[in-house]
Structure formats: C-alpha cells, structure tokens
Amino acid sequence: MTPNAWLQMALLIGTALLLVKPVGIYMARVYENQPVPGLGKVLGPVERGIYRVCGVSAQHQQNWKRYTVALLLFNLLGFMAVYFIQKWQGWLPLNPTHMSAVAPSALALNTAASFITNTNWQNYAGETTMSYCTQMTALTVQNFLSAATGLTVLVAFVRGLARKTTTELGSFWVDLTRSVLYILLPFSLALAAILIWQGVPQTLGKYPTVHVVQPFHQAGAPTTAASTTIATQTIAIGPVASQEAIKELGTNGGGFFNANSAHPFENPTGLTNFLEELAILLLPLAFCYTFGRMVGDARQGWAVLAAMVVLLLALMIPCVIAEQAGNPLLAHYCDQKPSVLQAGGNMVGKEARFGPVNSGIFAAVATGTSTGAVNSMLDSFTPLGGLCPLWLMQLSEVAPGGVGSGLYGMLMFVLITVFIAGLMIGRTPEYLGKKIEAFEMKMASIAILIPPSLVLVGTAMACVTAAGLAGIANPGAHGFSEILYAMTSQANNNGSAFAGLNGDSTFYNVIGALLMLAARFWTIIPTMAIAGSLAGKKIIPAGSGTLSTYSPLFVFILLAIIVVVIALTFFPALALGPIVEQLQMMTGRW
Amino acid sequence: MSEFTPQANLTRPKPAAAESATAGHPEGWLAMLRSAVVLFLIMTVLTGIIYPLVVTAIAQMVFPWQANGSLINHAGQHVLSDRQAVGSALIGQYFNQPWYFWPRPSATSPMPYNAAASGGSNTGPTNPALVKNVAARIAVLQAADPGNKQPVPVDLVTSSGSGLDPEESIAAAYYQIPRIARLRHIAPAKLKAMVNNYIVGRSLGILGERTVNVLELNLALNRKYPY
Numbered sequence: 001m002t003p004n005a006w007l008q009m010a011l012l013i014g015t016a017l018l019l020v021k022p023v024g025i026y027m028a029r030v031y032e033n034q035p036v037p038g039l040g041k042v043l044g045p046v047e048r049g050i051y052r053v054c055g056v057s058a059q060h061q062q063n064w065k066r067y068t069v070a071l072l073l074f075n076l077l078g079f080m081a082v083y084f085i086q087k088w089q090g091w092l093p094l095n096p097t098h099m100s101a102v103a104p105s106a107l108a109l110n111t112a113a114s115f116i117t118n119t120n121w122q123n124y125a126g127e128t129t130m131s132y133c134t135q136m137t138a139l140t141v142q143n144f145l146s147a148a149t150g151l152t153v154l155v156a157f158v159r160g161l162a163r164k165t166t167t168e169l170g171s172f173w174v175d176l177t178r179s180v181l182y183i184l185l186p187f188s189l190a191l192a193a194i195l196i197w198q199g200v201p202q203t204l205g206k207y208p209t210v211h212v213v214q215p216f217h218q219a220g221a222p223t224t225a226a227s228t229t230i231a232t233q234t235i236a237i238g239p240v241a242s243q244e245a246i247k248e249l250g251t252n253g254g255g256f257f258n259a260n261s262a263h264p265f266e267n268p269t270g271l272t273n274f275l276e277e278l279a280i281l282l283l284p285l286a287f288c289y290t291f292g293r294m295v296g297d298a299r300q301g302w303a304v305l306a307a308m309v310v311l312l313l314a315l316m317i318p319c320v321i322a323e324q325a326g327n328p329l330l331a332h333y334c335d336q337k338p339s340v341l342q343a344g345g346n347m348v349g350k351e352a353r354f355g356p357v358n359s360g361i362f363a364a365v366a367t368g369t370s371t372g373a374v375n376s377m378l379d380s381f382t383p384l385g386g387l388c389p390l391w392l393m394q395l396s397e398v399a400p401g402g403v404g405s406g407l408y409g410m411l412m413f414v415l416i417t418v419f420i421a422g423l424m425i426g427r428t429p430e431y432l433g434k435k436i437e438a439f440e441m442k443m444a445s446i447a448i449l450i451p452p453s454l455v456l457v458g459t460a461m462a463c464v465t466a467a468g469l470a471g472i473a474n475p476g477a478h479g480f481s482e483i484l485y486a487m488t489s490q491a492n493n494n495g496s497a498f499a500g501l502n503g504d505s506t507f508y509n510v511i512g513a514l515l516m517l518a519a520r521f522w523t524i525i526p527t528m529a530i531a532g533s534l535a536g537k538k539i540i541p542a543g544s545g546t547l548s549t550y551s552p553l554f555v556f557i558l559l560a561i562i563v564v565v566i567a568l569t570f571f572p573a574l575a576l577g578p579i580v581e582q583l584q585m586m587t588g589r590w
Numbered sequence: 591m592s593e594f595t596p597q598a599n600l601t602r603p604k605p606a607a608a609e610s611a612t613a614g615h616p617e618g619w620l621a622m623l624r625s626a627v628v629l630f631l632i633m634t635v636l637t638g639i640i641y642p643l644v645v646t647a648i649a650q651m652v653f654p655w656q657a658n659g660s661l662i663n664h665a666g667q668h669v670l671s672d673r674q675a676v677g678s679a680l681i682g683q684y685f686n687q688p689w690y691f692w693p694r695p696s697a698t699s700p701m702p703y704n705a706a707a708s709g710g711s712n713t714g715p716t717n718p719a720l721v722k723n724v725a726a727r728i729a730v731l732q733a734a735d736p737g738n739k740q741p742v743p744v745d746l747v748t749s750s751g752s753g754l755d756p757e758e759s760i761a762a763a764y765y766q767i768p769r770i771a772r773l774r775h776i777a778p779a780k781l782k783a784m785v786n787n788y789i790v791g792r793s794l795g796i797l798g799e800r801t802v803n804v805l806e807l808n809l810a811l812n813r814k815y816p817y
Contacts, residue, residue: 007796054628055621066617073626081634128707137638144637173625180633185641192645193652199680202642202649202657207706208672210661213808214685218701235678235705237659242645246637259708262751264680265659270798326744327715333724335741335761342759343799347745348720349710352694352757353790355799359751376751377710474714481714500712585716 001321002338005357009316012274012361013309016281020305023282024289030182031155031175031290033058043181050177061168064532067156068525070172071149075116075521078142082112085138086130094133096206102129106509113513115139117520118146118402120247120254120372120495121512123504127236127257132204139254140243144188147250147283148179150404153524154287155294157408160531161432162295164539169531183283184250191245191279199268200244201237209234240265248279251402253372253495261362261375262351273358273375277365284308284369284400287407295432299550304410307555308368311399311562312392316364319381319388322346323356327382328586346385349377360385363496367392370402372495379474379482379498383582386498387574390485393492394570395562396451402493405520408527413565414549415444415530417558421547431549433539440533443526450522452569454491454515459484459573467507473500477584481577491515666809676809681705682756683805688734689773689817691766693804694745695727698753710751724748735769757801760789774815784810 029036035044051058062070086102089095102108107123114121115138124130130139152175159169196202215231240256244266247254261267267276285305292301324345326336338344343355350359359376366373367389378386392399398410418436422429429436462468462483471486472479482501489496490512497503503512548554617625649657655668661675662668669675677683682693684703696702697711713720727747732738743761763785771778788807792798 004792004796011796050629050632053632054625056617056625060617062617066622070622070626073623074630077626077630081630125707125709136642137634140642141634141638145633173629176633177629180637185637188641189645193648196645196649196653196656199656199660201659202646203659204646205658208659208661208675208678210672210675210677212683213664213676213805213812214683214687214690216684216686216701230684230701233677233681233683233703233705235659235672235681236708239642239646241649241657242642245645257708257752259710259752259754262710263708264682264752264754264756268680270793270796274793274797327720329716329721330724330744333721333728333742334744334747336744339761340800341764342743342745342761344744346715348713348715348748349751350745350748351751351755352745352759352762352801353755353798358798374751377712379712379714380710382715473712474717476716478714478716498712499710500714581714581716 001317001324002357005320005324008357009320009361012277013313016278016285019282020286020289023286024293024301027183027287027290028293030178031294033174033178036182039182039186047177047181051174054173056171056173058174060171060174062171063167064156064160064169064528064535067169067172068528071152071524072521074172074176075149078116078145079112082115082138082142083108085134086111089131089134092131092133094136094204095131096204097131099129099131104504104506104509106506107504110509110513113516114495115142115254116146117493117516118150118250118252118370118405119490119493119516119520120252121490121497121503121516122254122495123509123512125258126255132238135243135256136239140246143243143246143250143252143254144180144184145176147184147246147252147403148176150402151179151183152176152404153527154404154408157411157527157531158291158294160535161434163535164537166535167532169535184246187249187279188242188245191249191275192241194275195241195244195272198272199265200241200272201265202239202241203237204239205237207234207236237265245279247373248276248371249283251280251284251369251371253366255373261373262377264351267375270353270358273354273362276373277362280365280369280371280373281400283403284406287404291407297432297550300432303550303555304407304414305400307558308398308400308406308410310559311395312364312368315368315388315392315399316361319364319385320357320360322382322385322388323360325382329588346380346382349380351376363389364392367494367496368399370397370405370492370494372489372497374496377499378485378496379500383478383481383578383585386481386485387578387582389496390481390488390574390578393488393494393496394452394455395566396448397492397494398562405493409447409523412444412447412527413562414558415440416448417554417561418547418549420561421554421557425547427545427547430540430546433542434534434537435540440530443530447523447526448565451492451519452566454519455487456569456573458487458491458511458515461511462487465507467505471502471505471508473502477577477581481581484573484577486512487515491519493519662806662809664809665813666806677805678705679803679806680756681754685804685808688769690808690811691763691770691804692746694755694758694762695747695749696753696755697749703754705754708752708754710753711749738765738768740765756805757790757803760785760800760802763802763807770811774811774817776815784814
C-alpha cells in the first residue's frame, strides 16, 4: 500500500474514534430522556406535540412484548406505505420526470421489504424507476425509520442489561421519536448542507438536457442497424442530498441513482467520500460509548468497540492491498502501477477520483456496517478484494454493523462468549451482573444462526434452479460469487451487491424479500426476548470469580468465537467462489 | 470447586413481574394501533416532506449552482439553466474525435455517458470479455496515434463505476498529448502546461486521487487552440 493509502485510512478511523465519546455522550442523554442541550429548546415543543397527538406520554413504559408488537406494527405500516407509493407514483404529485407505477409487484415487494429492514437492496435503477415523490416520501422516510427502529431495539436491549427486576424497557414511541428528532434529523441536515456545497444536487426540477460539446454517432440495435447522432445529454438530478445524507448516517445505503455513491452527483469529491464514510461509521461506533455509559461502565463499551474496529481493519487493509495490486491478467496490456500521475491498480468499475484506495476503504466501511452503499462496482473487484466485503457481511454485520443492529448483534456474540468462557473456567456465566441462562442462550443462538442459515439455503436454492442461474452475469466461479454475495447481502440486511447479477426477476425479488424480512425481524424478536428476560433479573455484584468482560483477553476470545463460527459456516462456500477465482486469476488458467 | 451447576442455572427464570401484561400506563391494543398510525404519518411528513423541502430551500438559496447540477457553458462559466449549458462540471461527456481528450470508457446504455441511466460494466476480473475489451480499446488508441509507444494508463482503457466519470488520471491525459498536439498544431509542452492547469488535487491534499476534468479541459482546448 502507498503511504497515502495508510494516511487516508488512519485519518478516517482516527476521526471516527475521536467522535465516539462526544457523540456517545450526546446519544446517552437522548435515551436517558434528559433535556438535549441546544436542540431541546427548539425541538422540545415539537416532541411534546407529537406525543399529545399520538396519545402517548413521555413517561410511558412498555414490557418487551408490547415494545416488540409496537415495533412490528410500525414497520408493517412502513412496508405498506412503500409498496403502495411505488404502485401509485404515476398519479401522485412530485413527478416531473413522469415515472409510471413500478410495474412488477415482486419488485415493489422486494423494495418495500428492503427499505423497511434497513437493507436497501435495489433491484431497480433509481433515476429510471422512482419518482421524486417515491424517493422522498417512501424511501427517504424509511431511511430514517429503519435506522431509528434499529436504535430502539438496541436501546431497549441496553436498558434490559442496565435495569434490574423490572419489566419496563422504555417506550417504543418515545425512543423512535427521540431517535429521529434529536439524532438522525439534525445530523442529516448538517451533512446534506456540506454535500450540496461540494456539488450534490438538491432540486425538485426536471432533468436538464444540454447540447453536448462533441455530438457522436451511435450504432443502432443490431436489428435496425441504423445509427443515430447523439447531440444532447439528459442529466438526471433531483432531491439527492437530503436522501444521500440519511442514506449514510442511517447505514441504509440505497442510492438515489443506479450507480450509488460512485455517481458523481452522490459523491463528487474526495471530501464527500470521506464524510460519507465517516457518517456511516459514526453512529454504530459511537453507540458503544452510549452503551458503556448506560450500563455504568465505559470500559464495557470500549471493549466491544475494540473488537469491531479490529475486525473492520483486518478486512479493510487486505481489500485495499488487493485492489491496488491490480489484475495480473491485464499486466501486459496496460500500466497499473500507482504513481504520482495515476492511482493505478484495478480500475475496472472504479472512479478516477477514488481509485483503488478509496474504493477499497469505502467497500469495507459499507459492508462492515450494514450500509450497502458502494462507490465502485464490487462485481469488478479482484476475487480477494471482493472476498473482504463478502466476509464483512457474513460476520453477521457486527464490524461495527448497522445503526443499532450492529451493536445488538455484537452483544449476542458477547453473550455466547461469556457462556463459553464460563464453561471453560467452570463459573456461572454472567454479563454485567446478569446471569446468562438457558433461555438467553437459546435466543442468542437463534439470533446468531438465522442469517447464516438464510444465506446458505438461499444460495443453494438459486444454484439448483434455472431461475436462479438465469441472473448470473459473469462466467465461472465468479458467477457463483455473485449469487453468494446477493444472498449474503440480503440475509444480513446489508444491501451491497455484485451488481452484475440480474436480481429483477420474480425468483430473486421474492426470495430476497423473504430473506430480508426474516433476517431483520427473526433476530429482533429473540433480541427483545433476551432484553425482557435480563431486565427481570437481579444484578449480582462482581466478585473475585467474575469474568472480566472488558479485558484484552476477553476481546480476543470474542473475536476468536466470531471468526470460528463464521469461518466454519462459510469456508466451503467461499472456497467455491472467490478463493478458487483468485487462484485462477493468479495462474491465468481456468 | 465449581460454582457452575447446569441443572440449577440452565432453566428459564420466571420472575413474577416479568410476565405481567403491561408496565407503567396500561395501553390497549387499539390505542397502540392508533399511536402507530398517527406516529407513522407524522414521521412521513417530517422526514419525507418537511426535511427534503427544508434542504431544498437551503440549497436553492445558498448553493443554487451546485443544487441544480453544476452546469457550465462553453466558456466554462457556471450557469443555472440548461438552455445556456453544454454540460455539467461533474458529469462526463463522450468524446471520440482524435483532436479531443478522450474520457474513460463508459458502460452506460444505450449510448456511452448516458447521464439518465448510470452504471458500470460489472465485468468480473477473470471474465474473458474484460481482457478482450481492454485489448480492443488499446488498439483504438494506438490506431489514432501510431507513433505513441508509452504504456497505456489503466484507467483510460477500463470503464468507470458510474459510467459518467468526469475525470481521468493525469497519466491518461498526458498519454493523449502527442495525438492532440499534432492535430491541433500545438507544442506538446504547451499542451502539458494546459493539462497541469486542470489538475484537480486531493481534497485537503490527502483525500481522493489527483485527476483531470476531461470536459473542462476540452472546453479550454477549444477556446485556446480551436480545431
């Protein structure tokens, strides 16, 4: 790696870590229902007004079942709204580009499931499918609400750990409202303003059409063979910045345009690229500090955060190295060596302003979190470079994972680790003074095993059906990687894609929708059940026999358990896809 | 001396309080449905209408040029209306006449640099089509400038992620200098100086890669050394 690559990586991770404590403290204030400095004055009346209209009180408390039912009900409404807005966009307002209804119902279903689950898998191209109305009132809304849903589950879970002998986990309505009002909205507004300054469009006007500098002949389709002269360029724009900001902050990842953050209007400069990466990492990392503060021991948060950052860097660095090394098959055709005059490396599907370094960093950040945004086409990565984002998703999105979902996913692994460590030293497993018993272990195992099972079953189904194989774009082992990547992405609620795979078929739309819904809600329900069970328990004071859950040793065991669970599950599949392709590429034979 | 007794600890605890139906204020199912519907509507208005409209208002007042697509005219000046514009400073355009700097290959459909349908080729690293396409693009470059024996920069023969890449590496621009200098009758050193004027540096000197904006460079070329 070049010195600049190290510098950019260090700057990103360093800045994110510097922000963990201040943002973490801020979020703790939000969820401990304390007045929020500054914003509280302006938004306090709005918040109280919302509760009055909704018929809830700020002191309202729910047990885990009611909290979960409220969450499911709220998400069901979101699902229906996204589905029907797509179906009705033809006659809804705010449609200057005259988009008609999203015709295939399976596609509308997939998109609805995708956006409510914080996945943002996209089997459509934004600029040719969705009206401004749909982008704003369906997709942008769910970018906020799916992220807020993740935060509510996490904050309820943390309360379950922090509180004792109670059924009260807080109020879903209050937690959701405060997440949106005090965290997601103000941060998005600030980020959107900077993005616009750097060149991201924000307008409700129609697509401009310009007369190009050099008109050119375009050969017609093979059947007509008539060539046409292209003298104009129609440039898709829209309310991009407002969606772009929450797309990153909420670890959503669904692009306004088909090319996502590779599109110069979503991500025009090195600075916007840095800020987008930072926004993706900000809330998942900072909540570790919020967690530590809410359970009364900041070290617990830092320990979990350390595990997350180690995993992220362990896959980010090889990704950048692989992409910067370039493709040996092109070695005697062109110059791939990085120099002061060029970024070099594997430039297929990458933007000149990002090159392999920023593309690799972004790919790792977006898949380590459940963001799924891309600033380069991952399908064209080298096999090893593509393996890194694939693996980051297969880690069940805990490095550091999505907003809310990453930390509660990681805490499931922590419970498993505490249990296994307890067995090894012959002590009752405890975490933060709470006894971890059979019920918690069953639920944690379900939450951890569901995504990998969905990935493998989905991949197997696609590989043995004609409908599944029909979507493949690239021949050989890479075609298998495309399927594995698609199933991994949807069954971990990421949304990143090897975009060559044609997912807009009834088969992929329906199976994808089912995977996304199952992965999201079948992990939320056991997580909430554990929260309810833990909240009812006493807190046992730590004694000399208590296992420390913030020591480097514990972090190491936690990492080992994550890697072992995931490696054993996925190694055979990875061997058939990216690993064999890397060997083929290096030897030049297949 | 183990404190761990599986029989005792691995059964589900059932504290009486944990199973009670409600906590705090009782909340009926109908009331819950009402709260969900009303809160969902409020959130849709707040995040789906008010928020984007506030951002649009700020954008149109403070950064109108960027907000409307960073359009430029023949002189490279910022314009707001597409009637005066020849393109966007942030969106690449297709050039294939030898007296222009060529941009990176674009995989958009049905024509290259279709700014209403972005996307990459998604060609995999071991796909035989990749090597074939790269070889064909190199052949076209060499046919347009047979005397040029420099190594071809990789980005000039590989398609970008968006298909709309406005930029290419400095090496890719330098590679094309002999061809354009010959056709436009300019000293290569002068042309190189011009390219250097259009280098877009890294943000803050660190972030991103150093590149050249192809559309702006070609517009400058037309102004200073008309063909």
